[in-house]
Amino acid sequence: MTTLKPVYLQKVKQHNMADILQKIWEHESISRVELVELTGLTSGTITNLTQELLQTGLIRESETSSGSVGRKRVMLKLRTDRYMIIGLDIGRTSFEVVLADLAGRMIKSVEGNTVGIRNPEQVLDLVAPHLESLKTDATDKKSPVIGLGVSIPGPMDKKTGKLLSPPNFPGWEGYPIQSALERRFGLNVFIEDDARTSALAERWYGLGRKAQDLLFVTMGMGIGGGVVAKGELVVGSNGLYGQVGHITLLPGGEICACGNEGCWETVGSIPGILRRWSGGNTIDGFFQAVREGDPAAVQCMQETLYYLECALTTLFNTYDPDVIVLGGKLYPYLTMHLSEIRSRVKARMYAFVRDRLHIESATFGASQNAVGAVALVFGALLNEPLQTLAGTKT
Amino acid sequence: MTTLKPVYLQKVKQHNMADILQKIWEHESISRVELVELTGLTSGTITNLTQELLQTGLIRESETSSGSVGRKRVMLKLRTDRYMIIGLDIGRTSFEVVLADLAGRMIKSVEGNTVGIRNPEQVLDLVAPHLESLKTDATDKKSPVIGLGVSIPGPMDKKTGKLLSPPNFPGWEGYPIQSALERRFGLNVFIEDDARTSALAERWYGLGRKAQDLLFVTMGMGIGGGVVAKGELVVGSNGLYGQVGHITLLPGGEICACGNEGCWETVGSIPGILRRWSGGNTIDGFFQAVREGDPAAVQCMQETLYYLECALTTLFNTYDPDVIVLGGKLYPYLTMHLSEIRSRVKARMYAFVRDRLHIESATFGASQNAVGAVALVFGALLNEPLQTLAGTKT
Numbered sequence: 001m002t003t004l005k006p007v008y009l010q011k012v013k014q015h016n017m018a019d020i021l022q023k024i025w026e027h028e029s030i031s032r033v034e035l036v037e038l039t040g041l042t043s044g045t046i047t048n049l050t051q052e053l054l055q056t057g058l059i060r061e062s063e064t065s066s067g068s069v070g071r072k073r074v075m076l077k078l079r080t081d082r083y084m085i086i087g088l089d090i091g092r093t094s095f096e097v098v099l100a101d102l103a104g105r106m107i108k109s110v111e112g113n114t115v116g117i118r119n120p121e122q123v124l125d126l127v128a129p130h131l132e133s134l135k136t137d138a139t140d141k142k143s144p145v146i147g148l149g150v151s152i153p154g155p156m157d158k159k160t161g162k163l164l165s166p167p168n169f170p171g172w173e174g175y176p177i178q179s180a181l182e183r184r185f186g187l188n189v190f191i192e193d194d195a196r197t198s199a200l201a202e203r204w205y206g207l208g209r210k211a212q213d214l215l216f217v218t219m220g221m222g223i224g225g226g227v228v229a230k231g232e233l234v235v236g237s238n239g240l241y242g243q244v245g246h247i248t249l250l251p252g253g254e255i256c257a258c259g260n261e262g263c264w265e266t267v268g269s270i271p272g273i274l275r276r277w278s279g280g281n282t283i284d285g286f287f288q289a290v291r292e293g294d295p296a297a298v299q300c301m302q303e304t305l306y307y308l309e310c311a312l313t314t315l316f317n318t319y320d321p322d323v324i325v326l327g328g329k330l331y332p333y334l335t336m337h338l339s340e341i342r343s344r345v346k347a348r349m350y351a352f353v354r355d356r357l358h359i360e361s362a363t364f365g366a367s368q369n370a371v372g373a374v375a376l377v378f379g380a381l382l383n384e385p386l387q388t389l390a391g392t393k394t
Numbered sequence: 395m396t397t398l399k400p401v402y403l404q405k406v407k408q409h410n411m412a413d414i415l416q417k418i419w420e421h422e423s424i425s426r427v428e429l430v431e432l433t434g435l436t437s438g439t440i441t442n443l444t445q446e447l448l449q450t451g452l453i454r455e456s457e458t459s460s461g462s463v464g465r466k467r468v469m470l471k472l473r474t475d476r477y478m479i480i481g482l483d484i485g486r487t488s489f490e491v492v493l494a495d496l497a498g499r500m501i502k503s504v505e506g507n508t509v510g511i512r513n514p515e516q517v518l519d520l521v522a523p524h525l526e527s528l529k530t531d532a533t534d535k536k537s538p539v540i541g542l543g544v545s546i547p548g549p550m551d552k553k554t555g556k557l558l559s560p561p562n563f564p565g566w567e568g569y570p571i572q573s574a575l576e577r578r579f580g581l582n583v584f585i586e587d588d589a590r591t592s593a594l595a596e597r598w599y600g601l602g603r604k605a606q607d608l609l610f611v612t613m614g615m616g617i618g619g620g621v622v623a624k625g626e627l628v629v630g631s632n633g634l635y636g637q638v639g640h641i642t643l644l645p646g647g648e649i650c651a652c653g654n655e656g657c658w659e660t661v662g663s664i665p666g667i668l669r670r671w672s673g674g675n676t677i678d679g680f681f682q683a684v685r686e687g688d689p690a691a692v693q694c695m696q697e698t699l700y701y702l703e704c705a706l707t708t709l710f711n712t713y714d715p716d717v718i719v720l721g722g723k724l725y726p727y728l729t730m731h732l733s734e735i736r737s738r739v740k741a742r743m744y745a746f747v748r749d750r751l752h753i754e755s756a757t758f759g760a761s762q763n764a765v766g767a768v769a770l771v772f773g774a775l776l777n778e779p780l781q782t783l784a785g786t787k788t
Contacts, residue, residue: 240744247641352558356631
């Protein structure tokens with residue numbers, strides 16, 4: 001009764017294929033019969049679409065004997081090594097470029113230093129030989145690269161596609177990063193800021209298997225947030241959704257680079273802590289002083305934890321996530337305080353949800369951004385498999 | 395090629411019908427040919443589904459002559475008077491119950507006082523005769539009521555369906571309001587807190603025609619928020635998404651009923667202002683003193699505006715909406731400051747978005763909650779027309 005036009009049919013096909021792929025990802029191993037149950041599609045459609053997915057190499061079959069009679073069942077699994085993804089983390093003073101399979105497992109990773117380089121083209125010159133070499137590795141393995149995911153240290157204006165100027169990242173403001181990368185490397189390019197790629201690392205490869213609503217808070221030179229709601233990254237009307245470093249924590253406080261005053265970032269980021277401490281200019285030095293019991297450093301540390309407690313309570317009350325994940329360059333220094341942070345935040349929440357919220361450490365440590373850049377491409381593949389593969393040279 | 399099971403077909407049908415209805419709502423008047431263009435459905439499907447929609451009475455045809463040759467075109471419009479919606483606003487000290495058509499136009503409205511009544515059943519006893527009378531009015535017009543939308547003054551735990559205890563609303567904690575109303579009035583019941591219903595009033599009947607991402611902030615006895623993102627109400631993992639009154643604005647400040655300290659609500663709500671002023675115990679008295687230039691009152695007013703400025707900047711940076719809409723019982727006293735608030739908040743935003751954000755007054759004044767309760771049902775109808783109508787006695 002409901003008939004559809006070809007363009008729409010193609011959309012429906014991609015939608016159904018995405019549905020199947022996501023179910024296979026969720027269940028890790030699933031039979032066609034179970035797919036019929038879970039998707040509502042007919043067994044004919046499931047047969048056709050899984051056949052196509054087998055041909056693309058995105059899934060594979062696996063036989064298991066089940067039950068006492070030893071009957072064989074054919075299960076479907078994601079095939080994680082047929083295609084590769086390259087992830088690029090552009091940091092303020094370093095970069096990391098990784099080749100990973102579809103499960104986010106790193107095949108190879110290269111890090112480099114960019115201290116003092118303010119010209120984006122020069123940074124890309126440094127990255128290029130490593131990236132090309134990873135592409136060659138993928139070709140040698142006969143596993144084409146489906147896309148390049150990129151993590152950048154601050155927000156991008158989604159309406160113009162231009163990079164904004166995050167603190168301590170001079171030279172990049174207004175740089176048309178997407179087109180520059182596409183031209184240079186001939187790959188599908190996907191870009192988000194580091195807080196969002198970090199959130200996606202959790203969504204696809206980390207804690208997100210159990211949590212559909214999560215907030216990632218990254219603390220380092222700046223403080224950023226990435227929000228996944230119902231499994232989808234939220235970006236807002238101007239790409240500024242989740243600028244959690246820029247909540248007003250201290251009315252009347254210091255003016256922030258963003259234009260606001262008293263932002264959490266002005267007191268809670270690495271530069272913010274060092275300004276409040278004024279006992280030195282490295283974060284290692286600060287934590288050394290805290291360990292040695294220096295009174296000014298200890299006082300500053302207590303304030304830092306207090307601001308974190310206030311900020312996380314605010315963020316729980318604004319986003320109501322299942323889990324808040326903490327990461328970034330500052331976080332390794334705070335790990336030992338995690339259970340204290342948990343109990344202090346919970347004490348300030350609505351009583352009925354205290355047992356529901358989880359506050360956890362980021363899963364991938366120093367490589368969170370790079371794994372997230374990979375996850376960004378993986379998410380695109382699972383949402384639009386045909387379109388994402390169409391740009392891949394096989 | 396893609397074949398579907400009956401249950402799934404029904405889902406697809408409802409999805410397509412919803413798509414058509416929403417396009418008709420968006421465009422106000424649209425031809426079948428335009429619907430084919432906009433939905434991607436075939437003209438056959440559009441013919442069938444619009445025929446069904448005509449039969450339900452949700453849409454109507456309208457002939458227009460277009461162009462110089464005076465050719466007749468048949469346009470489709472939403473039929474707003476074939477069905478009615480009842481909206482109920484349960485406030486802390488009053489209620490309003492309205493009968494409205496599908497366009498949110500009030501046919502009849504009754505307000506009542508509930509001062510001193512702490513028993514929910516007694517409040518419903520007061521509401522019942524008015525609500526029954528509105529149902530009779532609808533029956534007399536041969537316009538069946540498709541649902542009862544309800545606005546309540548504080549959040550509900552979405553996982554248990556129980557009302558939480560908002561400030562100054564004793565006796566309602568844990569009251570199973572949904573089942574009580576369904577049993578009592580025999581209607582489909584839809585419930586959200588007043589900030590969310592207010593946001594929905596804007597989404598469907600107010601500013602939302604132009605803005606798909608909006609934040610409604612309601613200031614009164616408490617401070618609440620309702621967030622619409624990509625046209626959809628966001629509720630969060632526990633129903634606590636958008637508790638904007640409970641952002642930490644003053645670290646070390648007063649303990650709030652929610653468990654947090656220094657919440658915006660503790661200083662920015664009506665009770666919060668009166669506690670800071672300590673020159674009287676009514677908000678009318680406070681604003682009278684401000685107008686008379688009483689120094690303590692003027693000082694307290696300046697602080698109130700400053701807290702509002704800080705809070706709205708935080709909320710822009712967390713939600714990145716197209717528009718922030720201000721309303722609630724306190725807002726009429728603040729209206730004269732709207733342009734000042736606008737420029738103060740914009741001065742604190744990222745420079746590139748200053749011209750994009752809009753801060754506006756609520757559209758429906760004192761009836762915002764009741765109109766929002768109607769809009770809550772209307773939104774359900776547009777998202778799931780078949781399911782919503784299924785429960786309606788025609």
